[in-house]
Amino acid sequence: MTTHVLVVDDSTMSRKITVRALPENWAGEIVQLDNGADAVAACRDRSVDVMLLDLTMPGMSGFDVLEALREIDAAPPVVVISADAQPKAEERARELGARGFVRKPVQPDALAATLRDAGLL
Ligand SMILES: [Mg+2]
Numbered sequence: 857m858t859t860h861v862l863v864v865d866d867s868t869m870s871r872k873i874t875v876r877a878l879p880e881n882w883a884g885e886i887v888q889l890d891n892g893a894d895a896v897a898a899c900r901d902r903s904v905d906v907m908l909l910d911l912t913m914p915g916m917s918g919f920d921v922l923e924a925l926r927e928i929d930a931a932p933p934v935v936v937i938s939a940d941a942q943p944k945a946e947e948r949a950r951e952l953g954a955r956g957f958v959r960k961p962v963q964p965d966a967l968a969a970t971l972r973d974a975g976l977l
Contacts (some may be wrong), residue, residue, distance in 0.1 A: 860885035864895040864921070865910035865937065870960060874908055874937055877964040879977060892916025896924045906933040906976055909954075911938040911945060922952035935970055937962050 860880055860938060871888045878886065889895050893916050911918035918936060919953045925931035935956040936949045946957040956970035971977035 859888070860905045861949070862894065862895060862907040862917075863888045863892075863906060864913075866890050866913040867910070870910060870937070874962055874967075877962045877963075877967045879971070880967055885916055890920040892918065893926075894920055895961070896960065898923055903930070906971075907932045907934045908937050909934050911936060911940055913915070919948060919952060922949060922954060925926070926953060928959050933965075933974060933976055935974060937967075953966050957969060 860886065863871050863874050864887060865874065875886055875888065885896065889898065892913055895907065895909070909918045909921055918938070922934060922962065925934065933955045935958060936954045937958050937960060938945060939960040941959060949957055955974035955976065958967050958970050968977060
């Protein structure tokens with residue numbers, strides 16, 4: 857089973873905004889998850905093309921998810937979607953393998969530009 861896009865965020869509203877900001881032709885195969893543990897499990901169970909990942913979540917944070925993905929073969933590329941404006945957050949996310957970083961509230965243009973920069977669009 858293939859999931860093209862995994863949107864992981866504990867906030868329903870944030871997930872909605874992210875989904876709305878996705879490129880239009882990605883609309884078919886989107887799975888939304890509200891926690892990091894399910895996101896890691898999903899990457900073990902199925903093929904995921906790209907994960908859009910919040911950082912601040914109860915339980916596993918986005919950083920924890922990035923760390924866990926390092927142990928998974930063929931883990932998907934991750935773009936972080938975060939309200940954390942501190943340069944350190946982006947730096948750490950990139951160190952852990954994030955391919956891009958988009959600030960909330962995510963705008964379609966900013967997301968598309970980041971996906972393009974990461975070679976994902
Ligand atoms: Mg959050």
